[in-house]
Amino acid sequence: MGQTILEKIIQAHSADAVRPGSVVWMSLDVRSARDFGGPNVVKHYEREYGEARPDPEHTFFTFDLCAPACTLKYADNQQICRDFARKHGLTVFDVDRGIGSHVLIEEGLAGPNTTVVGTDSHMNILGAVGCFGQGMGDVDIAFAFRTGRTWFEVPPTIKVVFKGRPSSAATAKDLALFVLQKLGTRDLANAAVEFEGDAVRDLTLSGRITFCSLVTEMAGIIGFVPEHAPALKDEIKALTGRDFDPFRADKDASYERIIELDASGLPPLIAEPPSPSHVREVRELRGTRIDTAFIGSCTNGRLEDFAAAARLLKGRRIAPDVTLKIVPTTRRVTEELLRTGILQTLFDAGAIVVNAGCGGCADGHTGLTGRGEVQVSTANRNFPGKQGKGSTYLASPAVAAASALAGAVALPEDVR
Amino acid sequence: MSQTHFEGRAWVLLDKQGRLIEDIDTDQIFHNAHLHITETAQMGGYALGNLEGWKDFPSKAGPGDILVAGRNFGAGSSRQQAVDCFAALGVAAILAPSFGAIYFRNAVNSGFPVLKAPALEERVREGKILSGDILRVDGTKGEAAVPSRGVVFALEPLSRVQTDILRAGNLFLFGKSRPGS
Numbered sequence: 001m002g003q004t005i006l007e008k009i010i011q012a013h014s015a016d017a018v019r020p021g022s023v024v025w026m027s028l029d030v031r032s033a034r035d036f037g038g039p040n041v042v043k044h045y046e047r048e049y050g051e052a053r054p055d056p057e058h059t060f061f062t063f064d065l066c067a068p069a070c071t072l073k074y075a076d077n078q079q080i081c082r083d084f085a086r087k088h089g090l091t092v093f094d095v096d097r098g099i100g101s102h103v104l105i106e107e108g109l110a111g112p113n114t115t116v117v118g119t120d121s122h123m124n125i126l127g128a129v130g131c132f133g134q135g136m137g138d139v140d141i142a143f144a145f146r147t148g149r150t151w152f153e154v155p156p157t158i159k160v161v162f163k164g165r166p167s168s169a170a171t172a173k174d175l176a177l178f179v180l181q182k183l184g185t186r187d188l189a190n191a192a193v194e195f196e197g198d199a200v201r202d203l204t205l206s207g208r209i210t211f212c213s214l215v216t217e218m219a220g221i222i223g224f225v226p227e228h229a230p231a232l233k234d235e236i237k238a239l240t241g242r243d244f245d246p247f248r249a250d251k252d253a254s255y256e257r258i259i260e261l262d263a264s265g266l267p268p269l270i271a272e273p274p275s276p277s278h279v280r281e282v283r284e285l286r287g288t289r290i291d292t293a294f295i296g297s298c299t300n301g302r303l304e305d306f307a308a309a310a311r312l313l314k315g316r317r318i319a320p321d322v323t324l325k326i327v328p329t330t331r332r333v334t335e336e337l338l339r340t341g342i343l344q345t346l347f348d349a350g351a352i353v354v355n356a357g358c359g360g361c362a363d364g365h366t367g368l369t370g371r372g373e374v375q376v377s378t379a380n381r382n383f384p385g386k387q388g389k390g391s392t393y394l395a396s397p398a399v400a401a402a403s404a405l406a407g408a409v410a411l412p413e414d415v416r
Numbered sequence: 417m418s419q420t421h422f423e424g425r426a427w428v429l430l431d432k433q434g435r436l437i438e439d440i441d442t443d444q445i446f447h448n449a450h451l452h453i454t455e456t457a458q459m460g461g462y463a464l465g466n467l468e469g470w471k472d473f474p475s476k477a478g479p480g481d482i483l484v485a486g487r488n489f490g491a492g493s494s495r496q497q498a499v500d501c502f503a504a505l506g507v508a509a510i511l512a513p514s515f516g517a518i519y520f521r522n523a524v525n526s527g528f529p530v531l532k533a534p535a536l537e538e539r540v541r542e543g544k545i546l547s548g549d550i551l552r553v554d555g556t557k558g559e560a561a562v563p564s565r566g567v568v569f570a571l572e573p574l575s576r577v578q579t580d581i582l583r584a585g586n587l588f589l590f591g592k593s594r595p596g597s
Binding site: 142 | 438439441443444447448449451452454466468488491492493495496499514516518521522525526575576578581586587588591592
C-alpha cells in the first residue's frame with residue numbers, strides 16, 4: 001500500500017509501521033519552545049531531568065508572543081528560558097527575531113520532509129514548505145527536549161481538490177476562509193490534508209503559509225500543497241538556502257476521502273465573530289463601521305501581505321478615527337519592508353508599525369481590542385476574547401487595508 | 417477509582433438553548449490573560465473563565481466531577497493550562513464527541529483522562545444526561561452510563577500508548593519506565 005505525504009514524512013522518522021490510526025514513535029528534527037509555554041517546559045524539564053543537556057543542534061527557543069516583553073510576567077518568563085538556554089548552550093531566537101515558525105523556515109531548520117514541534121498551535125504552518133510541523137503542549141515539548149521523540153497517532157489523509165479559478169480579487173486568505181465556510185471544523189477534523197487544483201497550485205510561499213496556517217482552524221492536523229509552480233523552488237531556496245524537494249504521495253496512497261470544492265469566481269471573504277468558520281462575502285458586510293485594522297500574525301505578516309496593503313494605501317490616508325497596526329512576522333520581513341520602501345508607504349498612510357512578532361493573539365505586545373471595539377484583522381482566530389474584548393473580523397491584508405481607508409468593512413475595489 | 421474507571425457528578429456544558437456547546441476553544445477554557453501562570457494549583461480558579469454562562473464553574477465544581485462537553489472541545493492553542501486547570505479543581509475526566517488534537521494529547525500526556533463519546537450529542541439531545549447526574553465511566557471497556565436513567569453509551573477505546581501513559585501517571589513517568597520508548 002502506498003503512502004500519503006504525511007505518512008512518508010513520519011515513516012522517515014519512525015521504525016514503526018506507519019498507517020492511519022496506528023500510534024507510532026517518531027524522531028523530531030527540531031524541538032522548540034516559545035515565551036509562551038517555554039517557562040513551563042523549563043520547569044518540567046528541570047524537575048524531571050535535572051542537569052541533563054538537551055541536544056543543542058535540535059533544541060531551540062523562539063520568543064514571539066510578547067516581543068519585547070510588555071509585562072513583568074513575560075519578561076520573567078523569557079529570562080527563565082534564556083537562563084536555561086545559556087546553561088545548556090542552546091540557541092535562542094530572541095525577541096528581536098519574530099515569529100518562531102517563520103524564523104525556523106528562514107533559518108532553514110524547518111525544511112521539506114523534516115519533523116518540527118513547538119509550543120505553538122500554528123506550527124502546522126510549516127506544511128507550506130513540506131515540513132511536518134506540529135504544535136504541542138509543554139509536557140510534550142519537555143519530553144521531546146530530553147528524548148528527541150514523541151508518540152503520534154497517524155491521522156488519516158483527506159484530499160481536497162479545488163475546481164475552477166477564484167476571482168482575481170481573492171487571495172490565499174480568501175481561499176482558506178472558503179474552506180472554513182464549506183467544511184467548518186468538522187470535515188477535516190484530526191486529519192492531514194493534501195490540497196490540489198488550480199486555486200492552490202500557483203500560490204507563492206507567503207500564500208501557502210497563509211493557507212496552511214488556517215488548517216488549525218479547520219481542526220486539521222496539517223495541510224500540504226504538493227503541486228507548485230517552478231518559481232516556488234527558487235523562492236524557497238533564496239529564502240532558506242536549502243533545496244526544496246518535498247515528498248510526493250505514492251500513486252496508490254490511500255485517502256480517507258476526496259472532497260471537491262468549486263472555487264470558481266471566489267470573491268473576497270470575511271469571518272465574523274465569534275468563529276473563523278462564520279464566513280460571509282465581504283460585500284455582505286460592507287459598511288460595517290470599524291475602529292481598528294490589524295495586518296500581521298503568523299497567517300498574514302509576510303512581505304507580500306504588506307505589499308498588497310501598500311498598493312491600496314500608497315498616497316492615501318486611513319480614515320481619521322481608525323488606527324492601523326502593522327506587525328511583520330520576522331525581522332527579515334521588516335528589513336525587506338525598509339528596503340522596498342513599503343514601510344514608508346504604510347507609515348505615511350497613518351499606520352503604526354511595531355516590532356516583529358505575533359501581535360494581537362494571546363495577549364501579545366500589540367493589537368488587543370477593548371470592549372465594544374470593532375477590528376478587521378488578518379490573523380487566524382476571532383474566538384471570544386482571543387484578540388481582546390472587542391469584535392474581530394478576519395480577512396485578507398487587502399480587505400484590512402481597504403477597510404482602514406474607508407473606516408468600515410470595504411472591498412479593495414472600493415478604494416478610489 | 418483509577419485513571420480509566422470513574423464515577424462522578426456530571427457537568428454538561430450546554431448553551432442557553434440547551435445544546436452542547438461546540439468548538440469551545442482554549443481561550444474560553446483558560447484565557448490568554450492568565451498564560452503567565454505556571455503553578456498548577458493557581459490555575460483552577462480560571463477554568464472556563466471566558467465561557468459565557470459557565471464563568472462560575474470553579475466555584476461549583478468539586479473533586480471527582482466529570483465534564484461533558486460538545487464536539488471539538490479544546491480547539492485552538494497548545495496551552496497545557498487548559499487541561500491543568502481542570503486537574504487543579506480535581507475534575508476526574510472530560511467526555512466529548514471529539515477533542516482538539518493538541519488538547520487531547522496534552523491531556524493524555526499529563527495523565528488526565530479524556531474520552532471520546534461519539535453518541536454523546538444524541539444522548540444529551542434526548543435529555544438523558546443532565547448536570548448533576550452521576551456518570552459511571554469505564555475507559556478500558558469503552559463504556560459510560562447514567563445508572564439513574566438506565567442509559568449506557570459507547571466510548572472510543574483508548575489506544576495502547578494512551579492507556580499506558582495514563583496508567584503510568586504521565587508522559588514523563590511513562591518514558592522513565594521504558595527507556596527505549
